[in-house]
Amino acid sequence: MSRLLRTPEGVIGFAILLVLLSAGLLAPILSPGDPLKIAGRALLTPFTDPAFPLGTDRLGRDVLAGLLYGARTSLAVGLAAAFSAMVLGLCVGMAAGFAGGLVDEALMRVVDAFQIVPAFLLALAFVSTIGVSTPIIVIAIALGTWADPARLTRAQVLAIREQDYVASARVIGMHPAEIAFREILPNALPPVLALSATIVAGAILTEAALSFLGLGNPNIATWGSMIAEGRSVLRSASYLSVIPGAALAMTVLGVHLFSEGLGKALGDNGARAA
Amino acid sequence: MIDTLLSIEDLSKGFSSSGRRVAALDNVSLTIAAGETLGLVGASGSGKSTLSRILLRLLAADAGSIRFEGADWLALDGAPLRRRRAHMQMVFQDPLAAFNPLATVSAVLDDPLRIHGIAAKNQRPGEIATLLERVGLTADHAARPVRSLSGGQRQRVAIARAIATRPSLLVLDEAVSALDVTVRGRILELLVDLQKEQGIACLFISHDLAVVRAVSHRIAVMDSGRIVETGPAAAVVAAPQSDAARALVAAVPRLVTDPI
Amino acid sequence: MRGIFCSLRQLSVTYGRGRNAALDGIDLDIAAGERLAIIGESGSGKSTLARTLGGLLPEGAKVGGEMLWPGLGHPPRPGRDFGFVFQDPGSSLNPVLTIGEQIAEGARHHLGFSWKQAYARAEELLGRVRIPQPDKAMRAFPHQLSGGQRQRVAIAAAIAAKPALLIADEATSALDVVVQAEIVRLLDGLVREDGMTLLFITHDIALASGFVDRIAVFRNARLVEAGSVRSVLSAPKSDYTAALIASHRDLTTPPLIEEVAS
Numbered sequence: 001m002s003r004l005l006r007t008p009e010g011v012i013g014f015a016i017l018l019v020l021l022s023a024g025l026l027a028p029i030l031s032p033g034d035p036l037k038i039a040g041r042a043l044l045t046p047f048t049d050p051a052f053p054l055g056t057d058r059l060g061r062d063v064l065a066g067l068l069y070g071a072r073t074s075l076a077v078g079l080a081a082a083f084s085a086m087v088l089g090l091c092v093g094m095a096a097g098f099a100g101g102l103v104d105e106a107l108m109r110v111v112d113a114f115q116i117v118p119a120f121l122l123a124l125a126f127v128s129t130i131g132v133s134t135p136i137i138v139i140a141i142a143l144g145t146w147a148d149p150a151r152l153t154r155a156q157v158l159a160i161r162e163q164d165y166v167a168s169a170r171v172i173g174m175h176p177a178e179i180a181f182r183e184i185l186p187n188a189l190p191p192v193l194a195l196s197a198t199i200v201a202g203a204i205l206t207e208a209a210l211s212f213l214g215l216g217n218p219n220i221a222t223w224g225s226m227i228a229e230g231r232s233v234l235r236s237a238s239y240l241s242v243i244p245g246a247a248l249a250m251t252v253l254g255v256h257l258f259s260e261g262l263g264k265a266l267g268d269n270g271a272r273a274a
Numbered sequence: 275m276i277d278t279l280l281s282i283e284d285l286s287k288g289f290s291s292s293g294r295r296v297a298a299l300d301n302v303s304l305t306i307a308a309g310e311t312l313g314l315v316g317a318s319g320s321g322k323s324t325l326s327r328i329l330l331r332l333l334a335a336d337a338g339s340i341r342f343e344g345a346d347w348l349a350l351d352g353a354p355l356r357r358r359r360a361h362m363q364m365v366f367q368d369p370l371a372a373f374n375p376l377a378t379v380s381a382v383l384d385d386p387l388r389i390h391g392i393a394a395k396n397q398r399p400g401e402i403a404t405l406l407e408r409v410g411l412t413a414d415h416a417a418r419p420v421r422s423l424s425g426g427q428r429q430r431v432a433i434a435r436a437i438a439t440r441p442s443l444l445v446l447d448e449a450v451s452a453l454d455v456t457v458r459g460r461i462l463e464l465l466v467d468l469q470k471e472q473g474i475a476c477l478f479i480s481h482d483l484a485v486v487r488a489v490s491h492r493i494a495v496m497d498s499g500r501i502v503e504t505g506p507a508a509a510v511v512a513a514p515q516s517d518a519a520r521a522l523v524a525a526v527p528r529l530v531t532d533p534i
Numbered sequence: 535m536r537g538i539f540c541s542l543r544q545l546s547v548t549y550g551r552g553r554n555a556a557l558d559g560i561d562l563d564i565a566a567g568e569r570l571a572i573i574g575e576s577g578s579g580k581s582t583l584a585r586t587l588g589g590l591l592p593e594g595a596k597v598g599g600e601m602l603w604p605g606l607g608h609p610p611r612p613g614r615d616f617g618f619v620f621q622d623p624g625s626s627l628n629p630v631l632t633i634g635e636q637i638a639e640g641a642r643h644h645l646g647f648s649w650k651q652a653y654a655r656a657e658e659l660l661g662r663v664r665i666p667q668p669d670k671a672m673r674a675f676p677h678q679l680s681g682g683q684r685q686r687v688a689i690a691a692a693i694a695a696k697p698a699l700l701i702a703d704e705a706t707s708a709l710d711v712v713v714q715a716e717i718v719r720l721l722d723g724l725v726r727e728d729g730m731t732l733l734f735i736t737h738d739i740a741l742a743s744g745f746v747d748r749i750a751v752f753r754n755a756r757l758v759e760a761g762s763v764r765s766v767l768s769a770p771k772s773d774y775t776a777a778l779i780a781s782h783r784d785l786t787t788p789p790l791i792e793e794v795a796s
Contacts, residue, residue, distance in 0.1 A: 164371040171330050172386045172435065173359035183374050311791065318681060318710040425576065454575035455737060456781045466790045481710035484784045489791050511785050525711040527740035528784050531767045 010261020016254025024075045027068035035065035035221040043237050057229060057240050067247055069221040074251060077134065078204035081141035085203075086196050088146040093153025094188075097161070098180060108154070111147045119144030123206055127215045134217050137210060141203045149192050149199070156188035197259030201252045208248055223248050278341075279475050280306040280443055285338030287324055298324040300499040302338070308442065311469060311476040313490030313507065315483050315522055320496040322479045326447045329477070330364050331355065343442065360390045360439035367448035369428035373420040379406070379431055380416040386438040405434040410464060426457035430464070437468060445477045450485060462489055483522045487511050495519045537605060539566040539699065539731050540587070544599035547582050547591065556582040558755040559599070566605050566698075569725060569732040571742035573778065574752035580735045583752070584703040587733070588618045605698065605731075614644040616699035617692030621707050623684035627676040633660070633687050634672030640694030659690040663720060682713035686720065693724065700725060701733045706741065718745060740782050743767060751775050 023030075033039075038060040039052070046055040046063070054063040096107040114122075119141075126140035160166060161184065169179045210216050211224030218225075223244040230240030287299040299321045306312045316322050327333040329340065331347075340347040343361060350358055366372040373382055383402045387393050393401040403413035409430040420428060429449065436444055446465070450458045466489055468474060480486050486493060486507075493510040495503040497518035503510060514520045540563070547557040557579045564570055574580035585591050587601070589612060603609060610616045617640075620626040628636060637659055638652035647655065653672070660668035663686040676684055685705060692700060702721060706714040722745040725732045736742050742749060743763050750760035751774065759771045770776045 164366045164368055165374045167330075167332055168364070168366065168372050168435075169374075169385075170332060171359060171364045172439070173356040173389050174385065175356065175389075186376055187374065317712045455739075456575060456777060459781050459783065462790055469791075481712075483711070484787070487785060488783060488787065488789045491791060507789065507791075521712050523785065525715040526784050527711075527715075527738060527744060528786075529740045529767060529779065529782055530743045531764050 007261040007264045009257040010265065013254050013256070013258030013261055016250055017258055020071055020075060020251055020254065023068050024072040027065075027072055031062065031065035031068050033065070035069040036061060036219075039065070043233070045237070046239055046243070054243055055237075055239060057226070058233060058237075063226075063240065063243060066221045066226050067223070067244060070223040070226060070244060071247070071251075073134075073217075073220055073222045074204045074207060074248075077138055077141070077207040078200045080138045081145070081203040081207070082196055082200040084138060084142035085146040085199055086149050086192070088142065089149025089151075090153050090192065092146070093150040093192075094157055094180065094185065096150070097154040097157025104154075107150075111150050114143065115147040115151075117144070119202065120206055120209065123210065124213075124215065127210060132215055132217055134220070137207060137216065140210075141206050144206070145199050145202060149195055152192050152195060153188060156191060157184055160184050160187055194259060194263050197255050197262060201255035201259075204251055204255070205248070277308045278305050279308045279343065280477075281341040282325075282329070283339045283341075285325070285328065285340065286336050287328060287333070288336055297499045299328070299335070302496075302499070302501055304494050304501060304504065306443065306475050306477060309469070309473040309475055310491045311478055311489055313486035313493040314477060314479045314496060315481065315486050315493060316496030316518065317481060317522070319498075320518075321499040322481075322496055323447060324499075325496075326364070326445050326477070326479055329445060330362065331359075357390070360386070361441050362443045362445065363436035363439060363441040364445045364447065365429070365432045365436050365449040368452055369425050369432060370421075372432055373428065375421060376419075378417060378419050379423070382420060382431060382435055383416070383438060386435060390439050392439060401438075405438055406431075408437070408468075409434045410460070424457075425453050426461065429453060429461055433461075433464065433468070437472070437474070440472070441474060443475045443477065445479070447479045448481070449478075451480060451482065458485070465489055481522075482526070483511065484526045495522065537566045538563050539568075539603070539605035540564040541602040541604060542599070543602065545583075545586065545601060546598035547579075547586055548596045548598075549592065550594035555755050557586065560757050562750060562757060562760060564731060564733065567729055567731055568748060569722075569734065569746040571739075571746040571749045572733065572735045572752060573737070573739050573742060573749055574735075575737055577754060578752040579755040580737075580752050581703055582755075584618075584701050584733065584735050588612065588616060588701055590618070610697075610699065611644075613640050613695050613697065615697050616701060617689075617695070617697045619685070619688050619692050619700070619702045619705040621704040623681055623688055623708065624676075626688050627684060627691075629676055631675075632672065633674050633676065633679075637687065637691045637694050640691055644695035655694065656690070659694060660687070662724065663687070663690045665690075682709055682716065685709060685713075685717055689717075689720065689724070693728070693730070696728070697730065699731045699733065701735070703735045704737070705734075707736065707738075714741065721745075739767075739778050740784065751778065 039062045040056050040060050042056060042058055042060040044052055044056040046053065052062055052064065054067065056062060092107055092111065096104045122144040123140040126143060127137060130136050166179060166183055169183050207216065208222065208224035211222040212228045214228065216222050216224055226244040227241045230237065234241060283303050285299055285302045286297065288295050288297050302325060304312065314322055324333065328335045335348065380402055383405055384398055387398050387401055402416055406413055406415055411427060411430055420431060423431065450461050453461060462485065465476065469476060478486055478489055490507045492505065493507045494501050495510065495516055495518050502516040503514065503519050510519060511523065514523050542560050542562045545557055545560040546555055548555050572580045572583060586597065606615055634653055634656050637656035638649065641647045641655045642649060642652040657668050657672055660671050665671045665683060665686055679687065706717050709717060718741060721732065734742055734746055746763060748760065748762055749766045751758040753774050758774050759766065766775060767779060770779060
């Protein structure tokens with residue numbers, strides 16, 4: 001952790017994510033009430049009215065409230081989708097890596113199938129056929145992104161299985177299940193975890209894109225729908241799209257910087273051990 | 275009559291490499307008596323590592339038999355095999371790669387004690403301390419991560435782990451090759467001591483005849499998957515009969531005070 | 535009296551964030567055309583010395599003191615002025631290039647040979663390092679050769695551009711004793727024929743004593759002593775050198791085990 005904060009990427013990334021997290025958690029305190037209800041006059045520009053620091057949209061809804069509650073949605077969906085993708089990927093990757101033979105081949109063909117279809121299109125197809133509730137959106141995004149962690153986990157398992165310490169564990173009579181979970185899995189995790197940061201970023205973007213296209217949950221505030229709503233007044237009130245757009249960009253940047261810093265911190269560890 | 279602890283008969287193993295079949299082991303036979311050390315020497319590619327991996331059941335043989343402690347060793351599988359593994363242990367060449375990178379010394383020593391029920395949970399720390407002292411380390415090494423120890427210290431932990439289950443046979447595969455010269459002698463002395471004290475038989479595998487000579491009662495020489503010579507250590511070294519043995523004897527570096 | 539090829543004055547090296555020096559105040563002269571062995575155990579600094587001379591230190595390493603090159607008049611150029619042979623023949627050769635290409639590269643790049651001339655030189659070098667059937671070997675890939683053969687190829691590649699200095703960094707440590715002895719004989723022969731200066735880094739004092747002129751003993755980043763093989767081995771000035779000599783084990787050393795009555 002301390003090593004992470006020594007890298008410039010780690011510090012900036014961590015700071016951005018901390019702001020995001022606080023915004024999401026503190027949303028009900030900073031902006032009590034439903035962000036989707038009409039709060040004041042329509043199309044107020046930012047920094048003109050102290051009650052609405054970031055202005056209001058075409059229907060008079062508070063932009064700041066939308067931003068804060070949108071942060072919650074982005075975080076919640078992003079994290080939930082990434083977590084599901086990781087867990088599914090880890091399970092399938094471990095199973096393929098250990099089983100070998102036909103089971104490995106079969107599982108890898110399934111992984112291939114999911115990797116070939118572009119993640120966004122898969123999510124789009126899934127949501128448009130099944131529905132627009134938040135759990136469905138989470139599943140849709142996870143389906144598009146679990147294949148990469150699966151492949152990486154399998155590669156890690158295959159490499160680690162050949163190491164002397166796994167042979168040692170077999171020689172002392174350790175049960176294969178114990179070898180899998182105590183010797184192999186903890187050592188297979190680090191690169192897969194590093195991948196998780198990118199998955200979170202992708203999940204957040206996909207969620208925003210889905211709600212931009214009108215396929216998000218209409219009952220909650222999301223950055224994507226805010227950007228969509230601002231399209232019709234893009235010339236006169238560009239701030240309506242730009243502000244949530246900037247928030248989205250900052251969030252993705254923060255996640256990427258954080259994962260860079262994490263990679264450096266972990267990579268450093270590996271190099272020093274030589 | 276000395277008991278035969280281990281008897282390997284006509285062991286063979288082949289690998290397919292680019293369409294051709296290569297015999298890594300070709301009808302290898304050898305015996306080890308209880309409490310004796312058999313040194314197995316050969317150049318790289320002679321099959322020594324393949325033999326040790328088949329012996330430790332990490333690899334399957336194509337043909338042949340192994341009798342260990344009077345039972346058919348190759349016929350065992352699953353849980354019965356895991357139980358019997360307590361009697362045959364191994365020390366690997368690379369003291370860094372032989373341990374889980376995340377492990378501490380006490381975790382490493384706890385595993386065999388726990389798996390084979392050698393000591394009850396509350397007695398294990400005491401047993402671990404005893405093991406550490408036996409191999410020349412101290413009890414306060416227990417809490418340290420294995421990665422933080424020196425090569426020689428790690429190899430001592432590896433030996434401690436191997437003797438934790440009180441095996442009757444210890445296989446050492448190039449166990450001192452990766453260690454500094456000044457450390458090597460001490461580890462070899464430790465092994466000889468342990469054998470005297472606990473009567474463990476050893477299969478000491480190396481490409482370095484000088485090291486093997488130091489600790490073995492008998493020596494077997496391997497070349498291209500076959501055993502080409504066996505005999506008492508002193509005899510093999512003084513009067514090598516096979517080409518392979520002669521090459522190994524000639525290749526041992528000697529201190530030369532006056533180079534030409 | 536030979537000229538000095540390289541002169542180290544108070545050379546110190548510290549890696550990145552380390553507090554401890556990997557090399558601490560080294561004063562050493564390397565005579566032109568001599569064969570010098572650098573002996574040390576792990577952590578002695580011997581590999582750091584090799585890498586410093588070869589300009590192979592990682593980013594962030596701090597170098598203090600001086601490295602003078604009176605023999606060359608300028609810092610040595612990799613490949614042209616010195617060749618480097620690494621410990622692991624498995625990873626020092628490029629797995630996707632043929633043997634011929636890897637050796638020819640050096641000659642082409644540094645000596646300005648055409649590809650045809652460079653390949654001819656490569657085949658000639660393969661013969662000199664005693665690779666059987668050099669014409670076939672030219673088209674082979676590293677994974678098709680044994681460890682010992684790969685190390686011969688690595689040596690051929692290192693001397694392709696006729697450098698004045700050859701640095702062998704634990705070049706025999708990953709090989710078995712029989713192959714080790716062959717490689718040492720090969721290095722000895724090549725260096726004599728071409729009049730190269732040889733820096734042979736190893737942990738095995740006996741191995742080095744068989745063919746080098748001088749020995750320099752390193753311990754914990756310091757130079758403990760240096761001198762001709764005869765003087766260092768028969769009258770070591772330092773206790774550490776004496777301990778190294780005493781821990782040497784060959785077939786004449788009495789065994790640790792008691793003989794079993796047969």
